[in-house]
Amino acid sequence: GQNIDQPTEMTATEGAIVQINCTYQTSGFNGLFWYQQHAGEAPTFLSYNVLDGLEEKGRFSSFLSRSKGYSYLLLKELQMKDSASYLCAVNRDDKIIFGKGTRLHILP
């Protein structure tokens, strides 16, 4: 994914917290998206970070550090329906480049 790295798979327990990391090359950076994709469905938007810091939206939060080329998606109070792939996507020179996604498995 043009140097966008995220773990391939993660496993967490229902009710717990999980952090999915994403690192990227900083050249031409214009912002970073997180999308959720359930199996057999289309990606849906979760968050967009342009400035450094943490943005919270309900159980999901997204963090960005532009100088480090680093972002994470934090999911709290995990539910079984959170089992999905989470795609990190970078706006590089106004073109969206997706990472390969992190498949998150939630155990009861």
Added chain:
Amino acid sequence: DTAVSQTPKYLVTQMGNDKSIKCEQNLGHDTMYWYKQDSKKFLKIMFSYNNKELIINETVPNRFSPKSPDKAHLNLHINSLELGDSAVYFCASTLGGARNEQFFGPGTRLTVL
């Protein structure tokens, strides 16, 4: 319903055939995209149109030809289909380009036999 729609949802065809996939959005967006998601679930941009004009054309074989008759429609025609073209093709749209949320269509699963 306001949405991004694609037809067909499933497409099974023989190698060497020519096929088209259609996409329509009624969200009033000005930018539309075609993505290919392969068996490893890697989502890769193919084309982007802004107000009917091609703005992104990734390294895609010229067997793939997009066409935007108006800013609400972006179709994809594929000539001489190959086995490696088997994938899910997603259409997406956004307002104001790449700095805003993309809305994805449901996808077209293409299987080339």
